[in-house]
Amino acid sequence: MGQARSPASVAAAAVMVVVVLGLASVAAADNMVLTVHHRFKGRRERLGDMRSHDARRHGRLLSAVDLPMGGKGTPTDTGLYFAKIGIGTPSKDYYVQVDTGSDIFWVNCIGCDKCPKMSDLRVDLTLYDPKGSSTADLVTCDKVFCTSTYHNLAPDCGPDIPCKYNLSYADGRNTSGYFVEDNVQLDQVTGNLRASSTNSKVIFGCATQQSGGLGTSSAALDGILGFGQANSSMLSQLASSGKVKKVFAHCLDSVNGGGIFAIGEVVQPKVNTTPLVPDQAHYNVVMKAVEVGGDILELPPDIFSSGDGKEAIIDSGTTLAYLPSDVYNPLVEKIMAQQPGLELHTDDQNFSCFQFVGSVDDGFPVVKFHFNGSLALAVYPQDYLFQYRDNSWCVGFMNGEKQSEDLKNITLLGDLVLSNKLVLYDLENQTIGWVDYNCSSNITVKDEESGATYAVGAHDIGSSSKPVSLSSSKLVSLRISAVLPLLVGVLYTFML
Numbered sequence: 001m002g003q004a005r006s007p008a009s010v011a012a013a014a015v016m017v018v019v020v021l022g023l024a025s026v027a028a029a030d031n032m033v034l035t036v037h038h039r040f041k042g043r044r045e046r047l048g049d050m051r052s053h054d055a056r057r058h059g060r061l062l063s064a065v066d067l068p069m070g071g072k073g074t075p076t077d078t079g080l081y082f083a084k085i086g087i088g089t090p091s092k093d094y095y096v097q098v099d100t101g102s103d104i105f106w107v108n109c110i111g112c113d114k115c116p117k118m119s120d121l122r123v124d125l126t127l128y129d130p131k132g133s134s135t136a137d138l139v140t141c142d143k144v145f146c147t148s149t150y151h152n153l154a155p156d157c158g159p160d161i162p163c164k165y166n167l168s169y170a171d172g173r174n175t176s177g178y179f180v181e182d183n184v185q186l187d188q189v190t191g192n193l194r195a196s197s198t199n200s201k202v203i204f205g206c207a208t209q210q211s212g213g214l215g216t217s218s219a220a221l222d223g224i225l226g227f228g229q230a231n232s233s234m235l236s237q238l239a240s241s242g243k244v245k246k247v248f249a250h251c252l253d254s255v256n257g258g259g260i261f262a263i264g265e266v267v268q269p270k271v272n273t274t275p276l277v278p279d280q281a282h283y284n285v286v287m288k289a290v291e292v293g294g295d296i297l298e299l300p301p302d303i304f305s306s307g308d309g310k311e312a313i314i315d316s317g318t319t320l321a322y323l324p325s326d327v328y329n330p331l332v333e334k335i336m337a338q339q340p341g342l343e344l345h346t347d348d349q350n351f352s353c354f355q356f357v358g359s360v361d362d363g364f365p366v367v368k369f370h371f372n373g374s375l376a377l378a379v380y381p382q383d384y385l386f387q388y389r390d391n392s393w394c395v396g397f398m399n400g401e402k403q404s405e406d407l408k409n410i411t412l413l414g415d416l417v418l419s420n421k422l423v424l425y426d427l428e429n430q431t432i433g434w435v436d437y438n439c440s441s442n443i444t445v446k447d448e449e450s451g452a453t454y455a456v457g458a459h460d461i462g463s464s465s466k467p468v469s470l471s472s473s474k475l476v477s478l479r480i481s482a483v484l485p486l487l488v489g490v491l492y493t494f495m496l
Contacts (some may be wrong), residue, residue, distance in 0.1 A: 001276060002301065005229050008274070010456065024434070029477055041270045044244075056451050059198060064188070064189035064224055064262060064263070064264040064445040064446075064447065064454065064456065065186045065187060065188060065189065065195075065263050065264070072401065081097070081098055081252070081316070081317075081353060082095050082096060082097045082098060082121075082123075082221055083095070083098050083225065083261070084123075085184060085185065085186075085225070086185030086186075087107065087133075087182055087183070087184055087185070087195070087204075088128070088132065088133030088135065088136060088182050088183060089133050089134045089135040089136075089182075089183055089199075090133075091183070091185045091199075092126055092128075093124075093126065093217030094107050094126055094128065094222040094223065095119075095121075095123045095125070095221050095222050096221055096222055096223045096224055096225040097221050097223070097224045097225065097262065097317070098225050098226075098227060098316075098317075099225065099226055099227060099315075099316075099317040100227045100228065100283060100314075100315050100316050100317060100425070101226075101228065101313075101315040101317045101318070102224060102226035102227075102228055102317075103228035103229070103230035103232050103233040103280055104165065104167060104204075104205055104224070104232055104233070105202065105204040105205065105223070105224070105225045105233070105234045106165075106167070106175065106177065106204055106205030106206070106224060106225045107128045107204065107205070107206070107207065107208050107222050107224055108125070108127050108128065108207045108210070108222055109127055109128045109129070109130070109177060109206040109207055109208055110127045110128065110129040110131075110132075110450045111127075111208065112127060112177075112207055112208050112209060112210065113208065113209040113210070113472055114209065114210045114211060114214075115127065115207060115209075115210050116210075116220035116221075119219065119221065120219060121219055121221070123221070125220065125221070125222055126222060127205060128222075129181070130180050130205070130206060133182055133183075134149070135182055135199075135201075135359060135417070136180055136181070136182040137180065137181045137182070138162055138178070138180055138181075139162065139163045139178070139179035139180055139181055139203055140157075140158075140159055140160065140161055140163060141153070141154055141158070141161045141162065141163045141164075142157050142159060142161075143163060145163065145179065145203050145232070146163035146179065146340075148231060149163075149231070149232050162177045162178035162179070162344055163178060164177070164179075165177060165178070165179065165205055165206075167205075173210075173211070173212035173213055174209075174210070174211045174212050175205075175207045175209070175210050175211075175214055175215040176207070176208065176209050176212065177205050177206045177207040177208040177209065178205070178206055178208070179203055179204065179205055179206070180199055180203070180204065180205075180206045181202065181203045181204075182201070182202070182204075183199040183200070183201060183202075184199065184200055184201075184202040184204075184234070185197055185198070185199055186200060187201075189216045189447075189454050189456060190454075191281040191454055192454050192455040193442070193455055193456070193457050194454075200238060200241075200243060202208070202234050202237055202238070203232075203237060203367075203386060204234070204390060205223075205241055206441070207223065217423070220324065227248065228281065228282070229281075229283075230281075235248065235263065235427075238263070241274065244263050245263075245264055245265060245344075245428055245448065246350045246427035246428050246430055247263065247264060247265055247266075247424070247425065247426050247427065248262060248263040248264070248424075248425050249261070249262050249266045249271075249422055249423060249424045249443070250262075250316055250418075250422075250423055251327045251390060251420075251421065251422045251423070251424065251437055251439035251443065251458070252316065252418060252419045252420070252421075252439060253419070253420065253439035253440050253458060253460070254383070254419035254420055255420065255439075255440070255459065256439075256440045257460045258439075258440075258458055258459050258460025259439045259458055259459075259460075260422075260439060260443055260456060260457070260458050260459070262443065262445055262456055264444060264446065264448070265446040265448065266424060266443055266445055266446075267444050267445065267446050267453055268444035268453075269435050269437055269443065270421055270435070270445060271422060271424045271433040271434060271435045272373070272374075272375050272433050272434075272435065273373065273375065273424070273426065273429075273431035273432060273433030274286070274371040274372045274373040274375040274431065274432060275372060275373065275430060275431055276427075276430045276431060276432055277311050278430065280311075281316065282312055282313045282314075282315065283313065283314045283425065283432055284311040284314075285311060285312050285314060285371050285372070285432060286304065286311050286312075286371060286372045287304040287311070287312045287369055287370065287371055287411060288304065288370045288371060288372060289369075289370040290327060290331060290367070290368070290369055290370070291367070291368040291369075291370060291376075292331060292335060292366075292367050292368075293338065293366065294335070294365075295334070296325075297330050297331060298330070299326060299327060299330065300326050300386040303324065303327060304411070304461075305327055309409070309410075310409065310411075311411070312369070312371075312411040312412075313410065313411065313412050313413065314413055314418070314423070314432060315412065315413070315414055316414065316415060316418055316423070317411075317413050318412055318414025318415065320395075320396050320397070320398050320414055320416050321379075321384070321396060321397050321398065321412065321413050321414055321416045321417050322398045322399075322400045322403060322407050322410060322412040322414075323397055323398070323400055323401050323410070323411055324401070324408070324409050324410070324411065325399050325400065325401040325402075327411070328397060328398070328399040328400070328401075329399070331367070331397060332344075332352055332395060332397065333354060334365070335364060335365060335367070335384075335395070336354075336364055338363065338364055338367035339354075339356070339363060339364070342354045342355070342356060343355070347394075350398065350399065350402045350403075351394040351395065351398075352394065352395040353388065353392060353393065353394040353395070354392075354393055354394075355391050355392060355393075356391060356393050357391050360381040360382060360385045360393065361380060361382050363381070364381040364385065365381070366378055366379070366380055366381070367379045369383060369413070369417070375433060377413070377417060377421075377434060378436065379416070379417045383396075383416060383417065383419060383420070384396045384397060384416060384417070390465040396416040397416075400412075415444060415484050418434070419439075420436065420437065420438075420439055421434045421435060421436055421437055421439075422435055422437040422439070422443060439458055440458050441457075441458065442455040442456060442457045442458070443455070443456050444456070
């Protein structure tokens with residue numbers, strides 16, 4: 001991942017981007033909207049599916065962008081969000097995973113080796129062809145984007161040599177190719193619940209090769225849209241050109257599916273925030289305490305210390321929530337203490353499960369994570385417990401020690417705890433915050449140029465799609481390749 005950058009200055013007419021989620025999304029522009037879908041919308045999955053997903057993972061401005069989205073964030077329904085975005089002239093639609101844990105935006109390109117051509121997600125995959133777009137330009141190794149990304153100029157660099165990249169993920173997946181610049185079509189918010197299409201030039205990766213299973217997943221997409229903090233991200237590019245503020249928000253609806261994703265200033269609802277840890281590749285925050293049913297857990301004093309990699313990571317690309325064993329064990333013990341008669345067992349996927357009849361919200365305590373700035377994240381039983389079979393429930397919190405070495409000491413908070421909240425990422429002020437919210441309702445965004453405020457509604461574009469039937473083995477492979485690489489262990493090996 002690239003290092004966190006200082007916020008870019010914003011021109012008078014900054015852009016507000018709104019992404020309509022299915023449980024993921026992205027976009028940026030003068031009041032714009034993106035359509036996002038949930039990756040596993042309409043599919044009932046086995047317990048291992050969640051872990052599999054988590055182990056792999058102009059010049060006028062745009063004032064707010066709205067991305068229509070789909071999907072549902074509950075572990076047994078979905079676990080990954082994707083958006084539909086237009087690229088090129090003439091514009092063609094591409095379905096990309098929206099990931100706040102990575103930076104680079106890339107799509108599969110014509111002639112790609114081992115890139116997917118079909119998907120079980122009921123979306124049509126398209127290979128991008130730079131030669132088929134009249135507005136596409138090759139990004140060469142001597143361009144500022146390339147030299148600033150790699151911090152040097154290769155000795156053999158020439159005016160016609162492309163700027164290449166090679167992205168290696170923690171689970172062994174890999175994608176490589178070269179950078180191009182082309183029009184990206186975004187939906188600019190122009191009024192209450194209204195938007196119009198507009199184009200903006202963006203540099204992104206054109207993938208020519210996939211390996212390690214990245215191109216063979218039955219839940220394959222056209223690419224990944226990184227929403228991280230590095231200067232190479234689409235958000236940073238739009239902000240540096242004065243088209244948007246480096247501010248975005250998402251609201252993931254685990255009740256009805258879909259949600260909202262917006263780039264720009266959100267004026268309603270109001271959100272309390274906590275500082276981001278500086279100079280980090282991910283959205284790291286300092287956790288102070290964990291509360292269960294009104295009682296603060298007794299934890300090792302240095303378990304959440306700042307500056308040594310023990311901060312919590314906030315990421316919408318992860319389905320579940322991963323905790324160090326020193327936090328996980330007392331947390332689950334305290335949760336289950338409210339129902340002492342239940343027998344807790346661990347299944348073969350390391351989920352803690354039990355039999356229970358009745359309302360989980362009445363039978364189990366609320367969990368609260370406390371952060372710097374007196375900000376708390378409340379997680380309700382209906383969020384951290386999920387029904388696997390009739391009267392069979394499992395805990396969505398995962399013991400990092402039983403996962404991979406990368407997750408052993410990391411606190412990674414995904415959709416399990418972020419759903420049904422408006423989460424605001426303010427990179428201008430290096431803060432992040434949230435508030436409990438009905439993600440099927442509207443939020444209000446501000447047009448930086450006119451000062452007008454507009455309502456942006458929720459979307460669930462995949463809600464009418466038919467269920468997809470997949471074997472459990474396929475589902476497992478999907479989940480394994482989706483989370484870890486994108487959130488925890490993405491290594492960028494840039495080559496000229």
